[in-house]
Amino acid sequence: MRKRLYNVGAILKGLSITFGFMFRKRPTIEYPSVKKQHAPRFHGLHELRRYEDGKERCIGCELCSSACPANAITVIGAENAPGDRRSPGERYAARYEIDELRCIFCGMCEEACPTDAIVLTPRFEMSDLRRGSLIYSKERLLVPPEAGVGRAPDERPGGIPGDLGRVAEIKSTMDVAQGYSATWRGNILKTQRKGLTMIEPSRENGA
Amino acid sequence: MIPFWAVVLIKSALLLFVVVTTFAYAMLVERKVLGWMQLRPGPNRVGPWGLMQPAADAAKLILKEDLTPKTADPLIYRLAPFISLLTAFSVYAVIPFGASADQGTWAIGNPNAGILFVLAIASIGIYGISLGGWASGSKYPLLGSVRATAQMISYELAMSLSFVGVLILAGTTSLDGIVNAQARWWFVLPQFVGCVIYVITAVAETNRAPFDLVEAETELVAGFHTEYSGLRFGLFFIAEYVNMLTVSCIATLLFFGGWNAPFGLAMVPGVVWFVLKVACFMFFYMWLRATLPRLRYDRLMAFGWKVLLPVATLNLVVTAIIVAYKG
Numbered sequence: 001m002r003k004r005l006y007n008v009g010a011i012l013k014g015l016s017i018t019f020g021f022m023f024r025k026r027p028t029i030e031y032p033s034v035k036k037q038h039a040p041r042f043h044g045l046h047e048l049r050r051y052e053d054g055k056e057r058c059i060g061c062e063l064c065s066s067a068c069p070a071n072a073i074t075v076i077g078a079e080n081a082p083g084d085r086r087s088p089g090e091r092y093a094a095r096y097e098i099d100e101l102r103c104i105f106c107g108m109c110e111e112a113c114p115t116d117a118i119v120l121t122p123r124f125e126m127s128d129l130r131r132g133s134l135i136y137s138k139e140r141l142l143v144p145p146e147a148g149v150g151r152a153p154d155e156r157p158g159g160i161p162g163d164l165g166r167v168a169e170i171k172s173t174m175d176v177a178q179g180y181s182a183t184w185r186g187n188i189l190k191t192q193r194k195g196l197t198m199i200e201p202s203r204e205n206g207a
Numbered sequence: 208m209i210p211f212w213a214v215v216l217i218k219s220a221l222l223l224f225v226v227v228t229t230f231a232y233a234m235l236v237e238r239k240v241l242g243w244m245q246l247r248p249g250p251n252r253v254g255p256w257g258l259m260q261p262a263a264d265a266a267k268l269i270l271k272e273d274l275t276p277k278t279a280d281p282l283i284y285r286l287a288p289f290i291s292l293l294t295a296f297s298v299y300a301v302i303p304f305g306a307s308a309d310q311g312t313w314a315i316g317n318p319n320a321g322i323l324f325v326l327a328i329a330s331i332g333i334y335g336i337s338l339g340g341w342a343s344g345s346k347y348p349l350l351g352s353v354r355a356t357a358q359m360i361s362y363e364l365a366m367s368l369s370f371v372g373v374l375i376l377a378g379t380t381s382l383d384g385i386v387n388a389q390a391r392w393w394f395v396l397p398q399f400v401g402c403v404i405y406v407i408t409a410v411a412e413t414n415r416a417p418f419d420l421v422e423a424e425t426e427l428v429a430g431f432h433t434e435y436s437g438l439r440f441g442l443f444f445i446a447e448y449v450n451m452l453t454v455s456c457i458a459t460l461l462f463f464g465g466w467n468a469p470f471g472l473a474m475v476p477g478v479v480w481f482v483l484k485v486a487c488f489m490f491f492y493m494w495l496r497a498t499l500p501r502l503r504y505d506r507l508m509a510f511g512w513k514v515l516l517p518v519a520t521l522n523l524v525v526t527a528i529i530v531a532y533k534g
Contacts, residue, residue: 011498011499014498014499015494015495015498017498018244018494018497018498019244019494021243021245021246022243022244022245026246026247026248027246027487028246028247028248030248030251045480104240
């Protein structure tokens with residue numbers, strides 16, 4: 001009988017917990033209208049960068065394509081014509097294609113590139129209705145001449161490019177200075193862990 | 208002078224509108240409250256704050272195909288949702304929302320045995336569920352309806368006994384009379400045990416969490432309405448929420464003073480108090496659903512027969528003795 005009465009206490013405690021949760025801040029990010037702040041080096045869609053004078057950085061060396069573990073990159077290099085130099089080196093990429101459906105966004109191409117030509121941007125919204133349109137050709141990958149040179153991952157201050165829309169104001173990625181506990185999920189986990197240590201094992205057996 | 212039948216017709220139409228609208232928004236509020244308690248925002252896509260969600264749900268249900276399984280008993284299968292809905296609505300014929308004036312009453316009818324009418328109609332409501340489950344001609348609905356019947360029998364007893372304590376104190380079975388008897392203090396104070404028993408049995412009576420074994424998703428797919436789709440499923444759904452509203456109304460009338468204002472705040476009209484109290488009860492049911500896990504079936508039965516029924520009987524005997532001694 002006493003044990004049954006303890007159960008009533010447990011129900012009341014449970015009710016108070018759920019009631020308290022009603023007024024907690026919700027960690028939901030309403031995605032299509034608000035976007036999550038990504039880490040600066042988030043691996044998203046690729047981009048082929050240029051030099052300040054407008055020349056392509058890519059020299060068609062095919063190192064990215066041989067580094068690619070998913071065989072997603074196809075590069076066919078060609079000699080620069082003396083009158084029309086596309087890149088500062090001897091060669092340039094005549095064709096440069098990335099199959100974004102094969103790509104695993106590991107960033108090995110970025111590491112392999114000797115001229116920092118191929119980089120991964122934080123863009124990730126590239127869904128399409130046809131498979132074919134997800135094979136990105138060089139025209140789609142290359143930074144347009146009027147858009148500047150493109151940014152290396154080290155130079156990006158925030159996670160998301162400004163043209164992607166409103167970004168959630170909550171901290172949802174790891175704060176380097178404060179560690180994981182600075183985030184919302186981290187806070188929840190921390191309080192949960194606290195609650196676990198509060199339960200005394202002796203009271204469970206006593207009743 | 209408006210003829211009697213016209214008054215009844217107008218009242219019924221108005222009441223139907225109010226109850227159906229309340230159902231629609233009770234569903235939205237429930238989803239919102241459950242969401243908040245689980246750190247989710249709840250439905251918020253249709254209209255501002257998701258306020259048009261009920262309309263979207265209704266449109267969806269109406270446009271869905273209305274299936275009848277080959278093994279089903281077609282007539283009873285099609286009739287069952289209407290039995291559920293009809294009984295759920297007819298209870299409102301006697302529920303008074305405010306103090307009766309000299310000329311008329313807030314309720315459509317004001318019978319002397321109002322509370323007995325409510326009990327009788329509520330018991331008929333089970334036919335919709337059990338017949339619907341049986342007529343579906345498949346195993347999960349059958350199990351669900353068997354459970355519903357057993358659960359209803361074991362909890363209705365304790366529920367009726369918890370009413371009797373109130374009836375002894377009020378000395379009348381008319382709902383108007385019961386509320387008027389609570390002018391000085393609400394029956395929740397002298398009948399606290401009865402109130403607790405009623406609230407528990409009411410949850411079981413409406414087949415809601417933690418007593419929703421009739422539609423236990425983990426074991427019975429969707430219980431008695433597994434085979435139902437489209438509008439017929441919607442009717443069962445409406446019946447469930449209207450029943451929830453009914454038990455909240457009855458709890459308010461029997462234990463929480465109906466339209467009587469608390470703390471002497473009589474300048475606010477009684478109807479507002481009534482609606483507020485009912486809303487509190489509805490919230491309590493949502494709150495329970497967000498908190499408690501489903502009971503095991505044998506424990507549900509054991510709780511009904513071994514705890515609720517004896518306690519309700521004891522409560523009745525003690526009340527009767529005290530009333531008899533005091534005069």
